Amino acid sequence: MKKIPFTLLLLTLLLVPLASKAVHKNFYFTTSDGVQLYVRVAGEGKPCLFIHGGPGSWTKYFYALGGDVVEQDMTMVYVDQRGCGRSSSPRNNDYSLARVVQDFEELRAHLGYDKWLLMPHSFGGTIATEYAYTKPERVSATIYINSTLNLEEAKHNSINNAARIMGVPVSDILKPGVSLTDAFNGVMYSLNQKDLMYKMMYRDKAMFQAMAAVMDTTLNWHFGSNVWNYKEYEQDFTLKSAAIKMPVLVFSGKYDYSVGPEHYKTFRFPNATYHQLETGHCPYQEQPEQFRQHIRSFLAKLE
Template sequence: MKKALLSFLLLLLLATATQAQQKHFYFTTSDSVQLYVRVAGQGKPCLFIHGGPGSWTKYFYALGGDVVEQDMTMIYVDQRGCGRSGSPANNDYSLARMVQDFEELREYMGYDKWILMPHSFGGTIATEYAYTQPTHVTATIYVNSTLNLNNSLESYIVEGARMLNVPASELRKPGTPVGEALGGVVGKLHEKDLMYKMMYPEKKMFEQMNAVMDTTLNWHFGSNVWNYKEYEQDFTVKSAQIKSPVLVFAGKYDYAIGPKHYKSFQFPNATYQVVDTGHCPYQEQPEEFRKHVRRFLAKLN
């Protein structure tokens, strides 16, 4: 009886510890937008800034990114107008408002500083945050991120043309807006069942990613972001002013961002890790991804 009671208490303690490390809630911003927040893991706090624009955080932690929860307390936030979060009544998706959302959440959670971990388009928002709030950033881990959206889109068109085995000039006529040309490339890649090659060397990885995406979720930011030209600025200019430590992941086969896009970054205190993956190293090589993150974190102590 005593042994059974001790076993029950041990299980209860373990369950309580797990609940303490994993929770989710809705945080209301100063302009009354409800943001979905999930907290998991242990260690230094790290804010994950998802890509899209307009996606959600689940694609990261559901596809292998959760390996870093063994080393950090991960704070996953679906951005306003994204995923499980609400939309602003006044359609405010400005860059300054995005940064303010994160700042309000940081203060609410009681962190003086945290690490930033942006992925893909999230790199633009993370760079603005680190640039405007340097005293609240311990370090930044850029996971296959763009710091110049137009540069990445231009690269996407060129690489897409290569995948389709046609001249880029055939897909991008003189005077055609980059967005319009991009739409044509995406359509043709879908027709040829080659879309996966822009993100992954293997099609099964692309299928796994699609399986965790939910088209019924909020996509309001993704529909409105193009009204804000500030997201199209060249953030590599601001990267030169970010003094905190930076780790940059780049994939040799990441044609969504551009495999050489990282070479334009100007961070004064950066470590660059080029890996044999496409756009999602946390999914393709999760243990390798964690190894490089851990090595970087060890230098912060």
């Protein structure tokens, strides 16, 4: 039997734990148009880009409230989008879909990934669908978490459910001459005033309060203030979903009234697996282990 030199054996033993060690780093990445994006990379396994919602929020609400459970199975790349959270704003106010997708593409190339998974939550579903539709060669699979692909329908769902929660007729909210967006903003304000907003997203008020505690309103919210200048975000992305052929996993919540419990039924992905959980808008927070198990099963099929 051939003996392995001691120095080679020692080197091998030293490298094994290093190879299996999870990645964890934070940094700022500068885009080609000079925007500083806050990036957090954590976990081990297949690379996956988390696309946060809002519009205009940040990534911390996901990994701080239980979403980090998926870091056991994937290398998660968290990016505060341009004009959001800890990232800077573009000087020319460019928040177009194409530019946001380009940000992600530039970061992917910088990290050296040929492909990665996408994991959008809520409003992030619109961006992820555009990304997977325009750059299918760079997306290996997509995991939609309580995502909207049609903002107009989502607003209708929210208004109908808000009316039910407050015990008023929908006609009191959707009044003649009032735009859908103004009606939506108005009813969200009313829910806040009545301390009922949590019922749109959760069954447990304490979980809503935990989510609210993570949100830092002193950070950048420029994207959220400017996104509605770009009508492309209000298109019906379910039409594009029909052309997205890579594997797709879709989560929805039986009690998610912010997007709508039935909204996922409008999706047209040809290769999708659906799971409706006994949760509201944030299954990673409400049922983290069940959330993780569904993702692990999905990942196993990608091998």
